[in-house]
Amino acid sequence: MTAHHKMDEPDRRNRLDAMAQGIVGVGMDRPDGPEKVSGRAVYAHDGQVKDMLHGVMVRATIAKGTLLGIDEEPVKALPGVRAVLHGPRFLRNPAQGAAGEAPVQGSAEIAYFGQPVALVVADTFEQARHGAQSLALRYDEAEATVAPGEAEAETPEDKQSATGDLDAAMRDAAFSVDRTYTTPPHNSAPMEPHAAIAEYRDGKFTVRASCQMVKYNLDELADSLGVDAADVHLLSPFVGGGFGSKLGISAEAVAAALAARELDRPVAVALSRPQVFEATMRRSETRQRFRLAADADGRLTGVGHEVLVSNLPGETFSEPATQATPFLYRGENRVIGHRIARVNRTCAGSVRAPGEAVGVTALEIAMDELAQAAGVDPVELRRRNIPEEDPSRGVPFSSHMLEAALDDGAERFGWSDRPKGGTRNGEWLIGCGMASSSRVNLLNDSAARVTMNRDGTALVETDMTDIGTGTYAILTQVAAEMLGLPPDRVETRLGDSDLPKGAGSGGSQGASSSASSVFLACERLRCEIAERAGCAEEALTLKDGHAISDNRQQPLAELLQEPLSAEGVIHPGDAESRVRQASFGAFFVEVGVSAVTGEARVRRMHGSFAAGRILNAKTARSQCLGGMTFGIGMALTEELMHDPRDGHIVNRDLAEYHVPVNADVPQLTVNLLEERDPWTNPVQAKGIGELAICGAGASIVNAIHDACGVRVRDLPATLDKILPGLPERAGREG
Amino acid sequence: MQITLNINREECPLDLDPRTTLLDALRNHLGQCGTKKGCDHGQCGACTVIVNGRRINSCLTLACMHEGDEITTIEGLGAPGALSALQGAFVRYDGFQCGYCTSGQICSATAMLDELREGWPSHVTKDLTGEAALSDAEIAERMSGNLCRCSAYPNIVAAIREVAEGEG
Ligand code: FES
Ligand code: FES
Numbered sequence: 001m002t003a004h005h006k007m008d009e010p011d012r013r014n015r016l017d018a019m020a021q022g023i024v025g026v027g028m029d030r031p032d033g034p035e036k037v038s039g040r041a042v043y044a045h046d047g048q049v050k051d052m053l054h055g056v057m058v059r060a061t062i063a064k065g066t067l068l069g070i071d072e073e074p075v076k077a078l079p080g081v082r083a084v085l086h087g088p089r090f091l092r093n094p095a096q097g098a099a100g101e102a103p104v105q106g107s108a109e110i111a112y113f114g115q116p117v118a119l120v121v122a123d124t125f126e127q128a129r130h131g132a133q134s135l136a137l138r139y140d141e142a143e144a145t146v147a148p149g150e151a152e153a154e155t156p157e158d159k160q161s162a163t164g165d166l167d168a169a170m171r172d173a174a175f176s177v178d179r180t181y182t183t184p185p186h187n188s189a190p191m192e193p194h195a196a197i198a199e200y201r202d203g204k205f206t207v208r209a210s211c212q213m214v215k216y217n218l219d220e221l222a223d224s225l226g227v228d229a230a231d232v233h234l235l236s237p238f239v240g241g242g243f244g245s246k247l248g249i250s251a252e253a254v255a256a257a258l259a260a261r262e263l264d265r266p267v268a269v270a271l272s273r274p275q276v277f278e279a280t281m282r283r284s285e286t287r288q289r290f291r292l293a294a295d296a297d298g299r300l301t302g303v304g305h306e307v308l309v310s311n312l313p314g315e316t317f318s319e320p321a322t323q324a325t326p327f328l329y330r331g332e333n334r335v336i337g338h339r340i341a342r343v344n345r346t347c348a349g350s351v352r353a354p355g356e357a358v359g360v361t362a363l364e365i366a367m368d369e370l371a372q373a374a375g376v377d378p379v380e381l382r383r384r385n386i387p388e389e390d391p392s393r394g395v396p397f398s399s400h401m402l403e404a405a406l407d408d409g410a411e412r413f414g415w416s417d418r419p420k421g422g423t424r425n426g427e428w429l430i431g432c433g434m435a436s437s438s439r440v441n442l443l444n445d446s447a448a449r450v451t452m453n454r455d456g457t458a459l460v461e462t463d464m465t466d467i468g469t470g471t472y473a474i475l476t477q478v479a480a481e482m483l484g485l486p487p488d489r490v491e492t493r494l495g496d497s498d499l500p501k502g503a504g505s506g507g508s509q510g511a512s513s514s515a516s517s518v519f520l521a522c523e524r525l526r527c528e529i530a531e532r533a534g535c536a537e538e539a540l541t542l543k544d545g546h547a548i549s550d551n552r553q554q555p556l557a558e559l560l561q562e563p564l565s566a567e568g569v570i571h572p573g574d575a576e577s578r579v580r581q582a583s584f585g586a587f588f589v590e591v592g593v594s595a596v597t598g599e600a601r602v603r604r605m606h607g608s609f610a611a612g613r614i615l616n617a618k619t620a621r622s623q624c625l626g627g628m629t630f631g632i633g634m635a636l637t638e639e640l641m642h643d644p645r646d647g648h649i650v651n652r653d654l655a656e657y658h659v660p661v662n663a664d665v666p667q668l669t670v671n672l673l674e675e676r677d678p679w680t681n682p683v684q685a686k687g688i689g690e691l692a693i694c695g696a697g698a699s700i701v702n703a704i705h706d707a708c709g710v711r712v713r714d715l716p717a718t719l720d721k722i723l724p725g726l727p728e729r730a731g732r733e734g
Numbered sequence: 735m736q737i738t739l740n741i742n743r744e745e746c747p748l749d750l751d752p753r754t755t756l757l758d759a760l761r762n763h764l765g766q767c768g769t770k771k772g773c774d775h776g777q778c779g780a781c782t783v784i785v786n787g788r789r790i791n792s793c794l795t796l797a798c799m800h801e802g803d804e805i806t807t808i809e810g811l812g813a814p815g816a817l818s819a820l821q822g823a824f825v826r827y828d829g830f831q832c833g834y835c836t837s838g839q840i841c842s843a844t845a846m847l848d849e850l851r852e853g854w855p856s857h858v859t860k861d862l863t864g865e866a867a868l869s870d871a872e873i874a875e876r877m878s879g880n881l882c883r884c885s886a887y888p889n890i891v892a893a894i895r896e897v898a899e900g901e902g
Contacts, residue, residue: 034814035814036833037822037824038811038813038821039766039808043767043834046761054762126751126753126754127751191772191835191881192770192772240833242832243883273774273777619831622884622889625886626883626885626886628885630885653773654772661881662874662875667888
């Protein structure tokens with residue numbers, strides 16, 4: 001039994017609200033929690049097998065050129081070394097999200113410093129590492145371009161747009177802003193480095209890897225190896241964080257599989273932390289010019305957003321920094337510009353909320369500058385500029401929660417009685433700032449199978465992943481709700497390519513898409529049960545393992561002579577083009593800026609978010625905490641630094657690339673607003689994993705301005721950028 | 735070289751390359767993969783284990799230096815169905831998301847609470863000779879050697895606070 005549903009029409013039935021179990025939405029503990037807190041959860045490199053060899057990747061140390069030779073022999077002679085591998089199937093860079101085919105391959109041509117070019121395999125990790133460090137590479141070096149500002153830039157026609165006359169709007173504006181903002185490259189830096197253990201037996205590969213999107217990764221891996229997808233079994237039941245960096249298959253998985261076949265032994269390969277920085281996706285740096293034109297009341301008449309981003313030559317991905325600009329605020333005169341510089345730097349791809357993470361952040365700093373210029377409260381300025389419909393596409397919003405989020409956030413934070421900007425508290429100058437948040441909402445094809453057993457248990461199966469996002473919890477809850485079972489009677493199995501193909505985790509569509517597929521499968525099962533109970537599906541109540549209809553109650557087991565199984569498949573449809581779908585939120589933050597050093601610290605931070613139906617209040621909140629913290633990192637510390645000579649990443653470890661630590665993050669507060677958006681999907685859930693980073697950094701940068709008068713337009717707002725602006729105000733006692 | 739390590743009260747004989755870190759001995763030679771490798775450079779805390787009651791980064795120490803030491807890993811603190819108080823609190827407070835830093839966080843927190851009890855001061859302790867208060871700032875400061883990219887930090891602090899207060 002398979003139930004397909006294509007999202008062409010709004011679904012206003014809100015079926016989950018009519019169910020009786022009462023478990024969806026509840027902040028249930030993660031079912032995978034006990035395994036994780038006791039060290040029993042098996043991540044990619046934990047599935048160690050007998051006779052396993054260890055491989056260590058070797059990187060190129062030039063930015064561009066040809067690999068002339070590899071001096072294999074001396075390394076092969078080292079104790080324990082089994083092989084030195086390289087060649088045309090090695091990946092130059094990871095696959096982009098949802099590619100579903102091999103990325104650029106081959107270790108002969110070098111396109112960036114840090115590119116993986118060879119693998120040394122040995123009996124032990126220590127031997128392999130020594131071999132890798134000893135391997136000499138000979139190159140024919142070519143002239144590289146590493147600085148985006150000096151590179152040739154492409155201007156793809158389909159990424160430009162203009163309506164009305166922005167120049168005239170800027171001329172006639174009562175208030176305007178014309179500023180350029182820059183953000184540096186970022187790394188996802190998941191705590192689990194990319195790793196794989198590969199086995200090859202009877203013509204078939206089994207690969208345990210750390211993957212966000214198994215259905216695409218399976219095809220990418222098979223294509224990279226030059227084999228049929230049917231000959232690859234990919235497993236990814238636990239993923240130690242992804243944030244975009246594990247969307248596509250990466251070098252270590254392909255190298256491990258090639259080595260396993262070559263040596264007829266299981267092979268484990270994990271990237272070192274420096275290799276994660278150099279050889280997995282970076283978020284492109286951005287240069288973003290914003291032009292905002294407003295009338296005397298601060299109402300926008302024009303919005304211009306022109307960006308320069310970069311990537312390797314030939315790569316199709318380019319940081320979609322303008323993604324939310326077309327619909328976030330009103331204004332009839334609009335310009336969108338997008339240029340891509342071609343550089344020899346580590347491949348650019350998705351890092352948590354590609355597009356809006358940096359795009360909305362720059363926009364929200366510009367809006368703060370406009371609020372200041374117009375003398376309008378920043379919250380009020382945003383309220384005045386909420387459009388009636390998508391101003392670029394002329395279609396209605398499926399639902400619009402920005403105003404609700406602004407009001408709720410302002411109220412909870414105490415925006416109206418915030419301390420006056422510049423108030424002095426010992427060494428610290430206090431300031432407050434805010435920003436809107438928005439992220440486009442997506443749906444992806446997703447399938448799941450749900451099986452009901454006679455013993456009153458159910459099994460949910462899909463190759464969907466849980467990268468910390470809470471998938472194990474929410475799919476368990478949706479099935480428990482629909483089938484009327486206590487959640488501990490439902491088991492969810494994920495991350496196995498033999499299971500029905502789920503959406504995968506990426507672009508904040510995983511929860512809503514996979515939950516929809518489970519919903520559809522369960523709805524199908526409910527129809528079957530209703531038939532057996534002799535009632536209509538709508539009249540059937542399932543609760544605590546019992547079927548109730550027409551005042552008759554009977555145990556589900558009595559209605560099941562054999563296990564009952566159904567598959568549900570959700571497909572995106574016309575809803576995408578008929579309406580504009582987005583999730584919205586607002587950030588409010590209080591910072592302290594040291595009058596002595598210029599260091600900025602977040603003192604408190606609140607986020608109010610609307611992301612459709614919340615499937616699990618606890619895990620959804622945790623996703624928001626994570627997003628807001630990424631925002632703290634983006635605002636204050638995170639920056640990949642490329643050497644101007646050869647583009648190599650100078651700060652390629654966690655001591656020098658500063659992700660926020662515990663002491664950098666105060667007790668963040670989060671409020672999730674109730675929303676039912678009928679256009680999204682049958683469970684009415686929207687993306688939340690990325691929403692809380694989009695604009696978060698701007699609220700902090702705006703608060704710094706409020707605190708000390710320094711407007712940072714080049715992120716991150718490190719002390720060297722703040723200190724020179726301080727002296728005049730620093731002496732003032734508040 | 736032949737050594738014997740005492741891990742979670744069990745004697746484990748090993749034949750190791752002297753370059754093997756305690757972390758790699760646990761993972762690659764004993765198959766005890768609860769202890770995680772996040773950086774191998776002492777920068778993230780994912781590999782934290784407890785040696786003779788003190789928390790250390792197991793990637794920064796060689797296995798052969800620990801003969802005769804009492805080594806406790808996350809597997810030794812509790813198991814599903816028999817979780818330690820901290821492990822249980824981490825589940826209830828959602829003190830993790832992906833779970834990869836979690837073994838290190840919990841080992842670190844277990845030993846950190848002992849440090850607090852014994853009156854060790856930290857960077858944020860006001861009075862170096864008096865008792866350190868169990869404030870959020872103290873917990874956050876003392877747990878800052880354990881990175882969490884999922885940023886469960888507020889929940890980690892809440893989980894530790896609950897356990898510490900329950901004991902206090
Ligand atoms: S793995 Fe030991 S500190 Fe990171
Ligand atoms: S839970 Fe994912 S890094 Fe901490």
